[in-house]
Amino acid sequence: MESGTTARAMMLVEPRHFTDTKVTARDDDEGGWLAVEATGISGADVQVWKGDAREIVYPLVPGNEVVGRIAVKGPNVPFDVGTRVVVEPRIRCGTCRRCVQNLATCRSRRPSNSYGMIPSIEPPGLWGGLAERMYLDPNAHLHELTDDVPAEVATFVHPLASGHTWAVELPALKKGDNVLILGPGPRGLACLIAAKAAGAGWVGITGLSHDRDRLDLATSLGADLAINAEERDLAGEIAGALGQRPDVVVDVTADDPEAVFTALDLVRSGGRVILASTKGNRAFHFLSDVIVAKQLTLKGAVGATNVGYQWATNQVATDPRIDNLVSHQFPLTESSRALQAAAGDLGREELISVAVTF
Template identity: 35%
Template structure:
């Protein structure tokens, strides 16, 4: 098998990150071992690293967007996953046994105290994240085979794309008969636009602030029909500028202004999808009767489901999803902390999407 140890990035709390060496585990009939190719970097990695997300235990194995090649797999697992050794796969961060009280009730799995990328480092065999040369594939793993034609850059974007399919298509109902309005032009907002375009939405509009112009230009290069620079906090600004939409997706962080503008720009019977976390204390005052009379549906879906994860990877496999001019950046495992740090950079020329390539 070659290398007998794995190198893993472990968040120690307070922004600290250690690269540690761990032995490769023995693989049985029902599990496997992944040679990690790439792992996208997410804003939540920075929050987890700095202990800003409640309910997670440090130290923690990081990297929740893992992809790579099957290095070893047991016969039972190979049959269940439909793969063989050497196959290229994307791995969902979710770990669910499917039988515990948490899984049956739609909550957090009791069997696994974390997910890929959030597992406490104390849990053996310790290879629970994509910021690593190798990752353990537990029996509860969900994965999808990836075609060789998919570039590393595109593959690293599979998790934001799964968010896009979950929010725009599964939760929002984007289809050829809908006009879609996306608030926020970060990676998740762009991913929502890509998913909406993929299913043939009649029109896709995306918003940003003045300093987001390069991101709005990227959105147009990817095929978005209209971009809008939001200039005020007036609730009716977007509606007056772009009209009403059947699907409204708010991916913006921190402020509730965009949410109010999104509700105002929703047509009768629209679906409003809330997916940008605002932080504690951000509240929304709405006219309840207005929601009722306009028959609005407001939903706050999960970041992804097995269905949206599979749909995103299948879209990449189809060749119909391209990152186009999206600027990406690759970091080796030894610089995983630098990769995470780029997320707070104020450099207007910084890469739009960042990944860690542990084999480089």
């Protein structure tokens, strides 16, 4: 972008209140600029929009599942102008203790190191995908993506990368392992695709009554069991379908504390449980003895790894089924409706995932 030019941005000035603004962006000796093509709306974006996310400073430009083209190549950008890339949400300095320990939550940037959650008061102000331009921090991680994939479909690289990290990398999934996924949202469906691609022997997925269309899609994506947890007895159904307990359970539910108990209860002795969903910072009564008695391994998951992104960019380019996973598209000016849709406020029928396209 030329110095002093402006970009249209949907600025979230307070929860549930966007203003359509123009932000003047200046060139920078260190970073670059992305011309945004499409931005997926994640569960984290919905939390920011509702005011439920922690340590958020408004105003800001939301959107952390970003796809676009290099508009200005900063000194650290390894791609030419015009190259299509996905931008990893987490900006990591690479040198702080957390980065050295390979954790997602770099401490060099407060209050958040994730695109879509950085206050616009931080120069140059455009830190989210709901704007025509997004700043490419010198520490941003970019992955080149083929031009063949429609932009809205390309946003699914982000959930898909998380699915690979959570269902394959963190539980060290082996061929033939049996996996149960709690929650059929975009990241739950991504866990299913990744686990199957990695050779899982059996993959089941659970949802609620309003998830019917997502559970139907899970079946068409190859789920061995897709089940409404509100209507059916999970333990009984899984025992009937699988004949044993799953080796791995991944909690990808939306803000459901009960899912932790379900995961610990249903996994086999010696199994692995991946917790990838927060519970709104609420305290709840917790019986740890089951972890000891069943000799379980528990891991908490935040975001996707570089390996997850590499796998996902390749998968999106080669797996035509991903086209069905982005069900709703909105233009930038209808960002409020996009957030409402992703939150389920416009109804859950046929809702899989939502993207804003430019």
